[in-house]
Every structure is written in C-alpha cells, then in structure tokens.
Amino acid sequence: MECPYCHRMFKESSADPACKGCLSRRGCQRVRCPDCGYEMPREPRSAARIRELYRRIFHRHKTPPLLQKETRHD
C-alpha cells in the first residue's frame, strides 16, 4: 500500500513493528507507515470491490498506483 503522507510504498505486514506495545494492538484497524510513522485505517476487504468498480468505469486499461495489488517482498 502507499503511505498517504510520504507516498512511499510498503507492505501492511512491515508496519507492525512500529505498533509494538500499543494499547489498542489487538484488533487494531490502523496501519502505520514504517518510514514516516503516519497512521491510517487498514483498507477493508470491501475496498477491492470499489477498486474493481472504479477500474471498470474509469481505467479500463490501467490501474492507479494505490489501487494496485501488493507484490512487495517481506
């Protein structure tokens, strides 16, 4: 996913170390960018449907950067 603040791409799983010791770690619905520390809500599963709908209507041939599926390394 892309950090909305610094626009760097990162994988959701790599954001976990920054959250260690957090009060609301269990069931937390937020993700923290490992680079700048910016926090954002975790993308819900239903966002995939919105993404697909958007792609069908506006971008038949290409997918915007944020909407691409993650293919990053661990």
Add this chain to the structure above:
Amino acid sequence: MVSIPFLTKLDAETASPPADKPPLVLLVGSPNVGKSALFNKLTGKYVTVSNYPGTTVELSNGHCHCGGKRLEIIDTPGMYSLVPITDEERVASDILFSGNVRAVVHVVDAKNLERMLGLTLQLIETGLPVILAVNMIDEARNLGIRIDTDHLSRELGIPVAATSSLSGEGVPDIIKHLATPPPPSMNLTRYGTIIEQAMMDISALLSPASPIAPRARAGLILQGDLREKERLVREKNDRDAADILNIVSTARDRLNHSPHYYVTLALRSHAARIASNCVASPAHKPGRIRAFLERLCTQPATGYPLVAVVLYFALYKFVGQFGAGTLVDLLEDGLFQGHLMPWMEKQAGLIPWPAFRDLLAGEYGIFTLGLRYAIAIILPIVGAFFLIFAILEDSGYLPRLALLVDRGFKRIGLNGRAVIPLVLGFGCDTMATLVTRTLETRRERIICTLLLALAIPCSAQLGVILGLLGQHPKALAAWAVVVLLLLLLAGSLAARILPGERPLFYMELPPLRLPSAGNVIIKTYTRMVWYFQEILPMFLLASFLIWLGNITGLFHLLLRGIAPVVRLLGLPDSSAVAFLFGFFRRDYGAAGLYDLAREGALTTHQLTVAAITLTLFLPCIAQFLVMQKERGTRVTLWISAGVLLTAFGTGFLSHFLLNLLGI
C-alpha cells in the same frame, strides 16, 4: 520455524565473544527492503526467532555454509541510520558493534537507492567488511531504473550484488562475497574542517581495540549518540571521557547547527553524487507549473496565505458550511426528524417497559441520541472532512506544510515532524496521541500531547463549531483567535519549562501531483468504514451508559456538579450536558452542542463561549487512557489539570471580554 531464546548468551556490549561461536554475518537495512526474504534465501528453513535480551524486539538467526565455514546469519531489525532513535535501531546498532562480525550485508531497495546509500557510507566508516545487496532489482528494472553495479562497487570500494530475494537472483553472488570478506573500503565521507578535526581529536583518545573504527565512534559521539556516550564513559577513565566531551562541546559551539545536521547533509550529498554516476532513472523532471507550485507551498510569503486559503475553502466552506450545514440539515431534519424518529418512537411505544422504551427512543436513547448523533450529525461532517483530507494527502501537500511550519514550530518546542500527529489530531486526537511516539525526543512528545489535549479539536468538533459559528463571522474569528493564541502560548511556555534539545527536521518530499480520483475515493471510503466500525459502536455505548446513568440518577448528579461551573461562564445549566458528553467523546460533546444550538438554548455570545471552552476542554476518556499509557500517570494528570483550568479560565475570560466587546 522454532522459537527459542538463542540470543541470551550474546552480550551486545562484549567485544570478544566465545571463540567457538561461528562468525556473524549481519543483514542490515531499512524496513521493507526485503531483508527477511533474503535472509530466508541464505539460511533455508531452519530459523530461530527470539526477543533480543531485555527488549520486545524480535530477531531471526540461522546458519549458512560458505567456503567450508559455518556462518551465523542475523536478520537485524530495520534501521535508517547508525544514530539510533527507535528500540529496533538501538538493537541493530548494539549487534553491529558486538564484535565477531565477519561481514555486514547492507540490503537496500534498488528503487530508492540514493536515499539508502547514506547508511552504506556510515557502515563503510565503521571499518567492518560491508557487502551491498541492491535488492528488488527486478522491480527496479520494471520501473525502467538501470543500476551499474560494477561502477557502484568501484565508487563505494565494496562488493555490490544486484539481488532479488523473491527469485533468488544474485544470492549466489552474496554467498561468494561472504566466503572471502572484502577489505575495509577507504571511500570515506568528508564532513568539513570543524567536524573532521573534532573526529580526529576524539579518535586519538579512543581505544583502537574497539569492534568498530575509532573514526566512526567519534562521529557517533559527536552526533550525540547516547549509547556511544555510555560506552565511552564505561571504558574510559573520567579524565579522558571529560576531554572527549569537551571536544564535542567545542565543535558544537563552533558550528551554526548540530554536528548531526552537517553529517547528515554530507552523507546525503555524497550518496547523491554516487547515485548520479551509477543510476539511470526514467526522466522525471518537474515541469514549470509543478516547480512554481512547489515554491508556492513552501515559501513563507506564499505558503502561509495558501494555508489560509486551504483552511477557508476546505474547512470553513466545505466541512463547516456544506458538511455541518447542508448535509446535516438533509440527514437530521429531512431523514431523522422527518421520518425515522417518528416511526421509531411509534415502534418504541409498543414496548410495555418504560426503561427499555427509554433505552431505545427516550431522551438519551440509543436511537434518539447515539445513532442520530453518529449518523445524522457527525457522519456528514467527518465524511466531508475525510474527503478533503484525502485530497490534501494525495496531492502531497501535507509534507510541504510540515516544511513550511518547521521554523514556526521550533518556537513552540516542536519541528515540522510534529505536523503528522497534529494533523491526525483533526481526525481523532486519541489516534494522534499514539502517533506522538514517532517524535524524536521526550520533550517533543510531551509538548505535542499537551497541544493535542488542549487546542486541537477533532474533525467533528471543528465541523460543528464552524457550522454553528459560521453565520456569525465575529464570533468565529473570536473562537479562532483564542484557540490559536492558546496553542502558541501553551507550546512556547511548555518549550521554556521543559528542558532538552531542539531536534532538526528533514524529510524527503514526495512529488506534488494532481490527486487521483481513485485514490481519494478509496481513502475516503476506508476512513468511512473505519468510522462505522470503531466510532459508531462507541456512540452506541456512550448512549447506553448515559441511559444507565439516567435511570440510576448518577447522570443528573454529575450534571448538578457541573452546573455551577457553566453558570460562571454565563451558560445555561442545560449546557452542562454537552460538557459531560464531551468527556465521553469529543465528537459526542460537539453533537450535544449542536442540539443545544438548534433548540435555541444558546445566544451567539453563549455559543462562542461554549465553543471555546469545549474546544479546550479535557480530552475524552479514550484519549486520557492513551495519554496515561504513552506519557505516564504523572504527566497525564499534570496535563489534564492544566487543560481543565485553562479551558474554564479561558471560557470565563472570554465571557467577560466578549461582553465588553459586545460580541
């Protein structure tokens, strides 16, 4: 994978580990560069994971055979620099300086090579054998980035391997280099006369038997690395340690900024020079319009007026007037009051038990209060805010705002980095308080926590206030001036009272871009879902607790306790409800204020005083708990007491002054 505490015997401070221990190979690098995947390629299946002694930081270790030798490979936690800030970086630096290190493999992201070479240069300076793994090379190629690894190797004076930890490309090259570790590189970064002289003087006093080169240690001491200072005091006698600290102090006095600043600049400039010779990226020259916009956002003469324009159109016009006005009217008057509420009251009338009837549709019922507040009043406001916020985020404006306010923030003990928690505070102060932990010093964290608790309203509170006071420009101006003045006053007072250094701020700016509609939709949608999942249940819980307090009499007891205080502010007793709601949740209090204003219970004067006092009022329960967790009980109690006194003191003064001014 098995999980056993393998590292309990590794004393990070010991320079000479047991002779039978296999030599260490450390994988180091920033988070998210593919270190762990490369580690798995090098070590195979049998990996041990355990916590580093005395910390919660996890480490993985495994073994690999190289040239007939068994090597222990450690996947260190992510680090950006040798001067550590986080626990992960401290652990990584401890392991790096532990001795018995055969080689350090610095794993970098080929797509962001330039920004990562700074750490490579620092590692080279340690005198340890360094191998550079330019990882994710396949992804870089797909983006059209070409890296001349042979040239890079000559420039740095160390072996370089282009790797892909997914496909395994380049991994045999790493193993080959590990078999015969390279000699230390002589390509050192130069930091300018004053720092170079100080490093030379300090190096002369340091023990040459240290696991890392004295020059690197001198650099860390000069940059204020506390761990290195501790090591220094432990290993040297008092006189030598005092001499070294004296050299540091003299160098600092001779420089305009801290040595850390100059070292970072020199490393960045060296890295940029090397990258420009070895990396060919697809041309991304900023156009003239983009360059103009860049200057417009970051130059104080144009940047601050632009902030005012953004605040006016984005917050006042869109969130305040459209969100809190038009949309709330549609939902509250049109849908809820016009259709849903009468229907619900009719349905609830069928319930024979009055207490349960009240729970659903009474004065403080789940439907009449909780659901109505959450959906008809707060949702349109935060929805409008989320949309505007997503546009600002996606355009890349926020980091430029951080750069712009950096100088001003230094006067209140913060720097541009504090824009992240403060901006997030407009979304939710509780979440933003958690984010203050990303600030560099404890002093900054306390000041930022204080400002969040005192003067940063959440989006719902802000929207309601803008919507209610928007029809009275003088009242709105009075509210804005008072809150802004208090923010500056509290910040500058805290900066004077709390001792500590002022850390520097530098960040890489992402390119400015036209916000993509797709990104904005997904970000807004994600936040709306978050609102429904996390905030809506809290509203329902709050209305349940209020109903419980109502039937037990506790609620009215609390209201009676607050009533004399609100009377002092010139407010009617009924406004005590908004303050009590505000302590449950800030946005709940804002919705309470909205209800009072709509019922005509407040004059413009009273509305202004209530808005000022509620904005500055105590943080909600959730924020209070997070503050206690993050800053400790003592600091939290001090902040809360200060905030409570300031809120009511300012409310009282505002009541008095606004009367005098005839507002």
